[in-house]
Amino acid sequence: xxxxxxxxxxxxxxxxxxxxxxxxxxxxxxxxxxxxxxxxxxxxxxxxxxxxxxxxxxxxxxxxxxxxxxxxxxxxxxxxxxxxxxxxxxxxxxxxxxxxxxxxxxxxxxxxxxxxxxxxx
Numbered sequence: 790x791x792x793x794x795x796x797x798x799x800x801x802x803x804x805x806x807x808x809x810x811x812x813x814x815x816x817x818x819x820x821x822x823x824x825x826x827x828x829x830x831x832x833x834x835x836x837x838x839x840x841x842x843x844x845x846x847x848x849x850x851x852x853x854x855x856x857x858x859x860x861x862x863x864x865x866x867x868x869x870x871x872x873x874x875x876x877x878x879x880x881x882x883x884x885x886x887x888x889x890x891x892x893x894x895x896x897x898x899x900x901x902x903x904x905x906x907x908x909x910x
Contacts, residue, residue: 799827799843800870801852805863809837818860826851840870857887 812833819831819841827848832840843849849869852858858865868874888910897906 797842797870799846799847799849801841801843801867802870803839803841803865803867804837805865806858807863810861810863812839815839815860822858823852828852839865846905 800826802906812831815833816831816889819828819839823841823843828841829844830842831840843852853869856867858867869882888907890906893906897903
């Protein structure tokens, strides 16, 4: 770990797609959701990027993998912080979404079957 990254290795960067949400709103909601998962600091930029600092990599990974997360009914796009991370919303080509398929026939539980069902969404 370089000197530049000390203190940032367990950080998640997040932003909202359509509009910038107020810091206080994001701070309160994120604290409520993630404080029990090791969140200890929240920073923000003027451009609407938020940095959520966690106590450990396991807690950081829980938040990254435990979504989808919403604040004020808006999905927040999260990425693991890494040196050189660009703060550009424009580079977003895809947005991961969670889907729950009820009563999906067993014969569709293959890679091809799930891909076809998901592509219909």
